[in-house]
Amino acid sequence: MVVVSRKKSIGLFITLGGGLILVILLLYVGWVLLNWRTGALLFLGILLVAMLIAGVVLNTFFLVREIRRNEQHDAFINAVTHELKTPVASIRLYLETLQSRPVDEAKRKEFYGIMLDDSARLLQTIEQVLRTGRIGAGNRKPSLTRFNLSTVVDECVLRARALHQLSPEQLTYHSAPLMVLADLDDVRAAISNLIDNAVKYSGSDAQVAVETTVVNKKYASVQVRDQGPGIPKAELKSIFKRFHRVPGATSRVPGTGLGLYIVRSVAKRHGGKAWAESEGVGRGSTFVFQVPIAK
Amino acid sequence: MSRVLIVEDEQHLADGLRFNLEAEGYQVSVVDTGEAAIEALTTAPDDFDVVVLDVMLPGKDGFEVMSEAREAGQFVPTLMLTARSRPEDVLKGFAAGADDYLAKPFDLSILIARIRGLLRRREWLSASRHTSHNANISAPAASTDVLRFGDKALDLNRLELRVREQVFHLTLMEANVLRYLIEHAGEPVPRKKLLEDVWGLHEDTDTRAIDNFIVRLRRYIEDDPTRPRHLLTIRGVGYRFVAEP
Numbered sequence: 001m002v003v004v005s006r007k008k009s010i011g012l013f014i015t016l017g018g019g020l021i022l023v024i025l026l027l028y029v030g031w032v033l034l035n036w037r038t039g040a041l042l043f044l045g046i047l048l049v050a051m052l053i054a055g056v057v058l059n060t061f062f063l064v065r066e067i068r069r070n071e072q073h074d075a076f077i078n079a080v081t082h083e084l085k086t087p088v089a090s091i092r093l094y095l096e097t098l099q100s101r102p103v104d105e106a107k108r109k110e111f112y113g114i115m116l117d118d119s120a121r122l123l124q125t126i127e128q129v130l131r132t133g134r135i136g137a138g139n140r141k142p143s144l145t146r147f148n149l150s151t152v153v154d155e156c157v158l159r160a161r162a163l164h165q166l167s168p169e170q171l172t173y174h175s176a177p178l179m180v181l182a183d184l185d186d187v188r189a190a191i192s193n194l195i196d197n198a199v200k201y202s203g204s205d206a207q208v209a210v211e212t213t214v215v216n217k218k219y220a221s222v223q224v225r226d227q228g229p230g231i232p233k234a235e236l237k238s239i240f241k242r243f244h245r246v247p248g249a250t251s252r253v254p255g256t257g258l259g260l261y262i263v264r265s266v267a268k269r270h271g272g273k274a275w276a277e278s279e280g281v282g283r284g285s286t287f288v289f290q291v292p293i294a295k
Numbered sequence: 296m297s298r299v300l301i302v303e304d305e306q307h308l309a310d311g312l313r314f315n316l317e318a319e320g321y322q323v324s325v326v327d328t329g330e331a332a333i334e335a336l337t338t339a340p341d342d343f344d345v346v347v348l349d350v351m352l353p354g355k356d357g358f359e360v361m362s363e364a365r366e367a368g369q370f371v372p373t374l375m376l377t378a379r380s381r382p383e384d385v386l387k388g389f390a391a392g393a394d395d396y397l398a399k400p401f402d403l404s405i406l407i408a409r410i411r412g413l414l415r416r417r418e419w420l421s422a423s424r425h426t427s428h429n430a431n432i433s434a435p436a437a438s439t440d441v442l443r444f445g446d447k448a449l450d451l452n453r454l455e456l457r458v459r460e461q462v463f464h465l466t467l468m469e470a471n472v473l474r475y476l477i478e479h480a481g482e483p484v485p486r487k488k489l490l491e492d493v494w495g496l497h498e499d500t501d502t503r504a505i506d507n508f509i510v511r512l513r514r515y516i517e518d519d520p521t522r523p524r525h526l527l528t529i530r531g532v533g534y535r536f537v538a539e540p
Contacts, residue, residue: 082351085378086305089400093311096403101318114307
């Protein structure tokens with residue numbers, strides 16, 4: 001619904017801008033026909049028309065950009081509201097159920113598990129929003145420490161296996177020792193986001209491979225490869241934008257549109273980069289996160 | 296045994312709702328997309344007595360599901376359940392055809408009470424008919440659940456509006472709004488008062504959202520909705536219902 005309203009409102013302003021340019025040109029042609037003999041007036045006219053057209057183009061451009069920003073912001077508020085309230089609603093529902101109804105031991109254990117999952121989801125959303133705020137503020141310098149990146153990736157893999165109940169065959173890891181000078185907390189969050197995304201979007205039959213390598217003796221690279229739904233080519237860059245979510249079937253996977261923004265921001269803050277590769281829809285994806293090796 | 300359809304894509308919530316509603320003695324079905332909900336509601340319209348509908352669904356959202364179901368003639372009482380609880384969202388849900396609205400996170404006992412309320416609402420509507428005090432409104436001797444005005448009749452039991460040979464099915468909320476206006480026939484009814492008395496919204500709401508409802512009611516009761524004779528707008532105030540123009 002958001003996508004449709006955005007297209008409509010942007011389309012209106014682009015049409016309006018185009019219409020105004022056409023009117024200006026028509027008026028100008030009429031004016032030239034009336035004044036073509038006067039060289040100085042003709043020059044002045046060309047200048048004014050060029051300025052008018054530039055003004056209309058700029059106005060349309062900024063207007064469209066502002067509409068996009070507002071709508072992204074609305075989509076974000078909706079997503080965060082949903083991501084915060086849904087797990088709270090679920091936890092509360094199960095607590096009230098346990099409080100008010102007779103529940104056998106097996107069900108009781110199942111309910112506790114559900115509530116733990118929901119509290120983890122809630123915590124992750126809160127951490128992502130707070131981290132985005134810190135990164136977005138721009139005035140906080142990364143707190144650099146020297147550490148072995150492959151140990152951190154190993155921790156993230158173990159955490160993800162436990163959280164998503166995956167076997168070592170479903171979530172594999174091949175490591176190489178890599179010393180980096182980076183903000184440990186931010187890097188851990190970025191790698192966890194990549195692994196969680198790969199698992200989340202793969203559905204019930206996740207097959208995720210994580211690998212650390214050295215690239216050109218300069219960068220420590222973490223690759224997360226999944227066999228999930230893949231990403232349309234047109235979306236490969238946009239997915240790293242703040243609040244952006246790929247429309248279509250994968251939009252049902254819960255999320256705030258902040259995870260990949262955090263990944264790329266963390267990479268950039270350390271002089272590295274992050275990108276996604278995919279052969280297309282239905283053919284899996286690979287996410288790469290690179291930061292410079294410590295000298 | 297009353298049958299409940301839950302439309303919820305969040306597995307945990309759907310399972311928790313199913314557990315509780317089954318414990319209350321309802322027969323429960325669950326679907327997790329808007330498309331599946333429309334299919335369930337339109338292919339077997341009599342299979343459900345009440346629907347619990349989440350708003351944020353993948354694909355078609357709850358508002359679209361509600362509108363399409365109502366357009367297809369499915370008038371099963373529906374409770375919308377959503378994380379979005381701004382008054383504008385609430386009104387949007389009602390305008391789409393919902394009968395009740397509950398914000399997440401909700402209190403389990405309230406949810407169950409609301410579902411029971413929806414199942415009982417027809418009797419409630421009929422009972423409230425007796426509070427009507429307007430001389431222009433008369434009920435036929437055969438049925439005390441019908442409010443008549445001009446050549447039109449609002450049947451509160453069947454939630455139908457009969458206009459000569461035509462029969463319009465109303466949602467519970469549409470019937471409530473029309474009943475309220477009929478009961479206050481001849482008086483100017485401010486938008487804010489309608490919001491407070493019918494919807495129970497006391498916050499600083501954009502009262503113009505109510506206009507969607509009035510547009511729909513005019514389509515039912517006016518011969519020419521662009522020149523209303525029964526349901527008049529009083530500029531800057533609200534509306535006035537005229538039983539015999």
